[in-house]
Amino acid sequence: MKIEIRLRIDAGDGEACDEEVLVLDKPHDRLEQIGLSLDEAKDLLGRVQERIVGAQAGAYAAEHRHCGACDASLRRKGKTVIRFRTPFGDVPVASPRLHRCACDAATTRTFSPLADLFHEHVAPEMLYLETKWASLVSFGVTVDPLKDVLPVGATLNAETVRHHLHRVAARAEAELGEEQFTFIESSPYQRARLPLPEGPVVVGVDGGYVRAREPDREGRQTHFEVMIGKSMAEDRGDRYFGLVQSFDRKPKRRLHEVLRDQGFQMNQEITFLTDGGDSVRNIAVDMSPCADHVLDWFHITMRLTVMGQYVKGLAHNREAEAAEIERTLKRIKGFLWNGNTREALICARDLEDDLDEIETDYSGMKAFRKNAAEFHVYITRNAHTIPNYAERHRYGERVSTAFVESTVNTVVGKRFAKRQQMRWSKRGAHFMLQTRTRALDGTLQGKFEQWYPGLAVATSDQKLEAGPMAA
Incomplete structure (x- = not known):
């Protein structure tokens, strides 16, 4: 079975381009030959992308072949090649260089009109895919699936993906306003x-x-x-x-x-x-x-739990003293749970005094005393942020x-x-946090659509919603 795939592009000027893109000779009596294979699909997408990008770039360049002031035709000096990276391959774009008109007061004598269109050499959708995937998995793992399912350029590697992610994070960082001591500005x-x-x-x-x-x-x-x-x-x-x-x-x-x-x-x-x-x-x-x-509350109980483990060790040497200290820890926990920081601090100070008076060969005693002293300081410094946890819990408010x-x-x-x-590095970790948090809470797509209003990235939810409508 011979299959011919053609592409027709109508630029809107009355002329249309119709050309052959891919010809396949596929049998119809083997299961593995039914439909397009992954390699055939990647080849098809790459060829179609190259022709579409070339047609769009050519149309844009043709619109800028005349002076914007006097409409005179601009002489052509030569051309360069721009490599435009897309999810469907790296596309070479012929970029003509034109002489400026005599009425143009610009400092340069020549210019490339496509330089304004291709101010970035990576397609926004490609940048989005790289950033999203690299935010969720390692840079190296990101490259492999992209190359497996898309006809991306062969030069794509982990270092390129890392560089692009940092560029996205740096752009988001640049949009942040200035730091302020306080954000309470209203009366x-x-x-x-x-x-x-x-x-x-x-x-x-x-x-x-x-x-x-x-x-x-x-x-x-x-x-x-x-x-x-x-x-x-x-x-x-x-x-x-x-x-x-x-x-x-x-x-x-x-x-x-x-x-x-x-x-x-x-x-x-x-x-x-x-x-x-x-x-x-x-x-x-x-x-x-x-x-x-x-x-x-979790961090309070975590410190009390650590001290409770020291009490169990002390009980092997000083059972009576350990039992009394255990009761003191329970009292501290009860006072703190009910927001009574005054009594909790008194008990914490008593705990320090009791531990200083105990003479024992318990190996963990020094660390126990240190933890008790640090706990006392911790509660003292944060006493103003200790509420009545029991009351908050009864009303369904978060305490942890x-x-x-x-x-x-x-x-x-x-x-x-x-x-x-x-x-x-601190810089690399900070940039990764900016893109990873957005990828996890679903706001990375919105940020790209803010930067590139014409970008439509189909999420899985949008696809599910479109399915029944299409049916």
């Missing part, structure tokens, strides 16, 4: 005139660690901290954000932009759940006059950043740390 009178907000917003912020590319001075492997957050707004969807604190210069602006995209208003209730660390807590300071800052812990695992663990042995 109480102005806030009273705002419409009623749709519902409360809950923001959780936590940290994780990534392997650093550069070792320390002694040549040892080092890590640096990244911050991950999740903002949950009723009926607005969830948003992720991430940053490298020691690299980012606009952490509060970044959080503000996420909240703004969710329609946040200055008269809207917002709860910030953090682990109490200075770097994490400072991001949310002065973000809203209606903000409620809450110390994460467990939802952020899973977010940290999703954003950082699965791409940066767990099975990935890559070591990261």
